[in-house]
Amino acid sequence: MGYRSADLHQVIPNGDVMFMKQNLKAVRMLLISCLLLIVGLAATDNDRDFNMCGKWLHGIAPRNLEYDLKTGCERIEISANEITLSIQGRITAKCTQSSSIQLDSNPHQNQSHFCVFWEPLLDLLIVEVNGKNHTLCKPNGLQGTCCTDLYQGVQENAHMYGIVNGSVKGDVITGDLKRNYTFDGAQINCKEKFCDEASLKPRGANMIEEVVMRSNAKGRVDLPCAQGTVIEMNEEFTGHNFTVPAPRFVDANTIPSVYIPSSLKSVSRSRSIVVYIYYKNKTLFEIGSSDGALDEIVGLSVEDETIENLPEPVRIRFHHSALPSTLQCVSWDTRKDSVEKWRSEGCETVIINANKIECRCHHFAYITAQVVRATVRHQKALTIVTSAGCALSLVSCLVLFFxxxxxxxxxxxxxxxxxxxxxxxxxxxxxxxxxxxxxxxxxxxxxxxxxxxxxxxxxxxxxxxxxxxxxxxxxxxxxxxxxxxxxxxxxxxxxxxxxxxxxxxxxxxxxxxxxxxxxxxxxxxxxxxxxxxxxxxxxxxxxxxxxxxxxxxxxxxxxxxxxxxxxxxxxxxxxxxxxxxxxxxxxxxxxxxxxxxxxxxxxxxxxxxxxxxxxxxxxxxxxxxxxxxxxxxxxxxxxxxxxxxx
Structure with a gap:
């Protein structure tokens, strides 16, 4: 049983009522903040390999961000004093940068929230200060050997200025004021680790597609679990026909070939990125192996665009061994379809010969060919009936002519x-x-x-x-x-x-x-x-x-x-x-x-x-x-x- 507002005034003094209302409001704000923090940390954890955050206590003088980054795999040190937030160390694969960035200052503000994001696969390092991102190392393709698995090292205490409430991926390290945080790294094969993680995710193929899109790579892209090609479309794009170079232990003659029509080029954009990914293994998809799809799967996507209803279809030609059954082109857009199912809508199947099939699709998605179980008995019966009838007609036409x-x-x-x-x-x-x-x-x-x-x-x-x-x-x-x-x-x-x-x-x-x-x-x-x-x-x-x-x-x-x-x-x-x-x-x-x-x-x-x-x-x-x-x-x-x- 609840009380109305008027009832509260009858049983509780006015001052206490106001105090309770203020406390309820504070509790609501605290719950909302916690919820946003949890969502933000969850999103960050999914998107970044390393995420160190904290609160920087500084003075009211103009502040700057200094960084000194070199290649190698030793450690990264994040430190702060009255006017400077410093990032330095040897953790990059190719990036060598050293500079200073002037930060926005507020004379009435003596603390700032910051986060350091490190993605070793992309060789990407970003520092966020008060919601503004500063890219210290830009993506430079997909790295093979890289420095990752950063673990906590030595910390030094501070008295007035420094970092408080330091955390890694949402887990608080300490609430004490520290002058610096040091993290040591380990050198591993980033591509293999990424593929292992993608194979365990519900939508691992989407992870691969997105990281290739963000890698700033051009041309061929190699991963243990997939091979791809990145194409840049400009205003003079007239279509493109290509085949991904064959991965190791795969016959080059069996790699699917793709033709991208000129109608794919968006009129509103002067430049677009097309990513083509070739998957030799179906384990990255949630659908089981019993669905009858070929092992070869092709993924097509365009940067920040959904491609549908193309006036000229994309043509993908698959090579396969001779099968007693027939094949049908199917597609699956994992970003849109809530039901995990290969669908034939939007794709036309063209049988080239017994070992080659062409899929003509008017949209971008994951595309492959699926085995359609066929009964040979009907095909033989139809062939016999047609042959007998045609033989009778041929003789009858000759008789009718003469x-x-x-x-x-x-x-x-x-x-x-x-x-x-x-x-x-x-x-x-x-x-x-x-x-x-x-x-x-x-x-x-x-x-x-x-x-x-x-x-x-x-x-x-x-x-x-x-x-x-x-x-x-x-x-x-x-x-x-x-x-x-x-x-x-x-x-x-x-x-x-x-x-x-x-x-x-x-x-x-x-x-x-x-x-x-x-x-x-x-x-x-x-x-x-x-x-x-x-x-x-x-x-x-x-x-x-x-x-x-x-x-x-x-x-x-x-x-x-x-x-x-x-x-x-x-x-x-x-x-x-x-x-x-x-x-x-x-x-x-x-x-x-x-x-x-x-x-x-x-x-x-x-x-x-x-x-x-x-x-x-x-x-x-x-x-x-x-x-x-x-x-x-x-x-x-x-x-x-x-x-x-x-």
């Missing part, structure tokens, strides 16, 4: 359309029968050419199907003689696809090795086809989906007009089933192509099998359709064109 020659002396304008469609389907089946084999070839150029040829034959087949529909429509509805415009059919069937594919080849980054499957799949299928990139998706929606929409909509309109025109003829009742069968097969062809075109993203297993089966049997369906036309011709006793009208 079949009309059996009728000599009969002029049949529709033969041009049938043969054009047969040729386009023949090349489509031929490309489909080889894409799975060429996808495993160690040649990126061959896969690009094969993907372009497959796209060309697919567009050509779709164009010739459109020509076929227009040909039937012209005879039935318009009484149009197509012999006069045969060159237009060739241009539409073979010329337009060649123009479109040629333009895409000039643009680039459209064709290559494509992985068709879900991210969490149990089955994957590789083919030389259009890549899953922004340019490829745009080309797919404009060309593939656009052309398919035009062919389907125009075919539906022509079918509707023809049905209206001939449904009143006497022949309609007799031959409507043959007519609908012909147009039904055309719709089946369109459905087959639509199954593949509209499922440009990941395909399910069922959809993938249907697509492979029906598409690979296109030639057989065309031969079946031509057989129906021939049967219709015999039933009516007319020529081919008249049979269509019948």
């Amino acid at each position: 079949w009309p020659y059996k009728r000599k002396g009969e002029k049949d304008p529709s033969l041009l359309v049938h043969r054009g469609l047969a040729v386009a389907t023949f090349f489509l089946s031929l490309c489909l029968s080889y894409i799975s084999r060429l996808a495993n070839a160690e040649n990126e150029t061959v896969c690009k050419i094969t993907g372009a040829l497959l796209h060309y034959s697919l567009l050509s087949t779709l164009c010739w199907m459109t020509v076929e529909m227009f040909h039937i429509f012209s005879f039935i509805y318009c009484k149009f003689n197509s012999e006069l415009f045969q060159w237009v059919f060739y241009l539409a069937g073979f010329g337009i696809p060649a123009l479109l594919v040629g333009k895409l080849l000039c643009i680039g980054d459209i064709y290559g090795l494509r992985n068709i499957g879900n991210e969490d799949i149990t089955s994957q299928y590789f083919m030389c086809w259009m890549l899953n990139s922004d340019r490829s998706r745009l080309a797919h929606y404009i060309i593939n989906i656009g052309l398919f929409a035009v062919a389907t909509s125009s075919g539906a309109v022509m079918l509707f007009l023809v049905a209206i025109k001939i449904h009143t003829r006497p022949e309609w009742r007799k031959n409507r089933m043959a007519f609908l069968s012909i147009w039904g097969l055309i719709c089946l062809f369109g459905t087959t192509l639509g199954l593949g075109l509209f499922n440009f993203g990941p395909l399910s297993e069922t959809m993938l099998f249907l697509f492979c089966i029906i598409t690979s049997c296109q030639g057989f369906f065309h031969m079946l359709r031509y057989y129906i036309l021939e049967r219709t011709k015999k039933m009516c006793g007319l020529s081919s064109d008249e049979a269509v009208q019948c």
